[in-house]
Amino acid sequence: MIRKLSRIFILQLVWVLSLVLPVPAEAGEAILFEGNAPTLKxxxxxxxxxxxxxxxxxxxxxxxxxxxxxxxxxxxxxxxxxxxxxxxxxxxxxxxxxxxxxxxxxxxxxxxxxxxxxxxxxxxxxxxxxxxxxxxxxxxxxxxxxxxxxxxxxxxxxxxxxxxxxxxxxxxxxxxxxxxxxxxxxxxxxxxxxxxxxMARRHKGKVLPEKLIITMDKTEERSMALMAFFQYLIGNTDWSVPYRHNIDLVSTDSLAAPFPVPFDFDYSGIVGTPYAVPPPELGISSVRQRLFRGYAYSENTYRETVNTFNARRTAIYAVYRQCDLLDRGYLKRTLKYLDGFYKTINDPKDFQNRIVKVAQRNQRNYVVVRGLE
Structure with missing residues (x-):
């Protein structure tokens, strides 16, 4: 009984930590960055x-x-x-x-x-x-x-x-x-x-089953970085890789690290549904408040990821500017919200404080529990 209760406690601890603290990653295969991204056609x-x-x-x-x-x-x-x-x-x-x-x-x-x-x-x-x-x-x-x-x-x-x-x-x-x-x-x-x-077949891969526990250190680093920055862009903390919460992991090769594909964004700050509230464990008061949940990436990965977002900036803003179904108030607020993201990733001091230091702290504090029976 004690062993069983201990296991339940550990699983609960892992769940809470997975909401708040990511783990370091191994370098994986490159994702599609500016220069080799497929055209819309x-x-x-x-x-x-x-x-x-x-x-x-x-x-x-x-x-x-x-x-x-x-x-x-x-x-x-x-x-x-x-x-x-x-x-x-x-x-x-x-x-x-x-x-x-x-x-x-x-x-x-x-x-x-x-x-x-x-x-x-x-x-x-x-x-x-x-x-x-x-x-x-x-x-x-x-x-x-x-x-x-x-x-x-x-x-x-x-x-x-x-x-x-x-x-x-x-x-x-x-x-x-x-x-x-x-x-x-x-x-x-x-x-x-x-x-x-x-979606997985389109990439000649398969979605890994949820029962197969994969931590973020076992995903492609640059794919993971792109997704983590994207979640930060939209103000979304409602995701978890090890618990496969609003995340699919796609494997194209049994010897290669899988890449993440996010979904369900109704809890993101950029959407702003009335029922969306962040979990108290995160220490933020609103889903509009951004919190980086990535880990400490290599300098090359940071640079490539930031370059990707900068190269796509016009196209990102166009997604909203070209939609005639949005009311003017929401459009104005959203463009300003996007401005805040770009200020952070392009201001060395802001980037260091809001991204790098937070990622390093996440990495130091994360507890990996392995070998649970």
């Missing part, structure tokens, strides 16, 4: 048709919404649905599919009035539609407010700007129709996210 050519178009996808989703919205427990099931969109000639195309409520925090009805969904489409019946080459698609819905859908969608587009090792997304405008007529039809923005396995 090259990236799109590898995507299924559903992710190869930047236009807002409009469609109708018909199903039993009362049954769907009640099915939010741990043991959830699929519900039959019909998705209808118009092809290039304007003719309606019907796609039969199954839909299931997904998510963790946003599945809670006290958090989201309308939960995120998982769309399961048969490859056999979708060969002649825009959904060919895909099977499962995550759908981020309006939850409380459509504004947050657009904001989170743009965060995925930000990471697309930095690296192709990221999830493809497609903004949608959906007409929700209740097959029983009990729910009034409504039209809302949402966005689709590429399936984890499809």
């Amino acid at each position: 090259e990236q799109i050519s590898e995507d299924p048709p559903i992710f190869a178009d930047e236009k807002v996808l409009e469609f109708k989703l018909t199903l039993d919404y009362e049954a769907l919205l009640k099915d939010r427990g741990e043991e959830r099931g699929y519900h039959q649905a019909l998705l209808t969109y118009k092809d290039s000639t304007g003719a309606p195309v019907d796609v039969n599919l199954k839909v299931m409520v997904r998510g963790k925090r946003r599945r809670d009805p006290s958090v989201c009035g309308f939960p995120p969904l998982l769309l399961n489409i048969s490859r056999k019946t979708s060969q002649h539609t825009i959904f060919r080459k895909v099977n499962k698609i995550k759908l981020v819905t309006h939850c409380l407010n459509e504004d947050y859908v657009v904001r989170e969608y743009l965060v995925y587009k930000l990471y697309n700007v930095l690296t192709d090792r990221s999830f493809r997304v497609r903004l949608c405008r959906i007409d929700y129709v209740d097959i029983n007529g009990k729910k009034k039809p409504e039209q809302k923005y949402a966005f689709m996210i590429e399936d984890d396995d499809e």
Whole structure:
């Protein structure tokens, strides 16, 4: 009994520390930095048709919404649905599919009035539609407010700007129709996210199973640095590598270190959902307050990472400036928020205090517990 309790205590300690303190990394394979990054055309050519178009996808989703919205427990099931969109000639195309409520925090009805969904489409019946080459698609819905859908969608587009090792997304405008007529039809923005396995296959790799515990010292250093700086850019601390919290680890070679791919950004400061609050262990009062959670990287990695963000600066700002769905107040606040990030990484004193020293402290304080039985 004592041995069992000790193990539980240690696991809890590791969990708390994983939220606050990262570990040092080994150098890994290089990621795509300025100079050899794929063009948008090259990236799109590898995507299924559903992710190869930047236009807002409009469609109708018909199903039993009362049954769907009640099915939010741990043991959830699929519900039959019909998705209808118009092809290039304007003719309606019907796609039969199954839909299931997904998510963790946003599945809670006290958090989201309308939960995120998982769309399961048969490859056999979708060969002649825009959904060919895909099977499962995550759908981020309006939850409380459509504004947050657009904001989170743009965060995925930000990471697309930095690296192709990221999830493809497609903004949608959906007409929700209740097959029983009990729910009034409504039209809302949402966005689709590429399936984890499809994303990994695009890079000729596989997503490592969550039960395989991988600490950050076993990931590619420069991939990890890019992701850590990106999370700092958007003001997000809601992620953990060893517990695979909002992080996928993709392996392309059993002998090479895996690279991380982040997702779920609703707790980031740049999105600013009303339910997003940082855990007390982090010592920050708001998700808008940036906290670097990376570790001490080599000078070359620091330099290359900063150079990447500087080289992509215009494109990063353009993600927001070119979106006409944002209100002017949010756009102004967000551009200023981005300015704060760039001030930090380009000011030697600020960079030293907010990034390097914090990373060194994280590295010194981190406790690695190995060999748990």
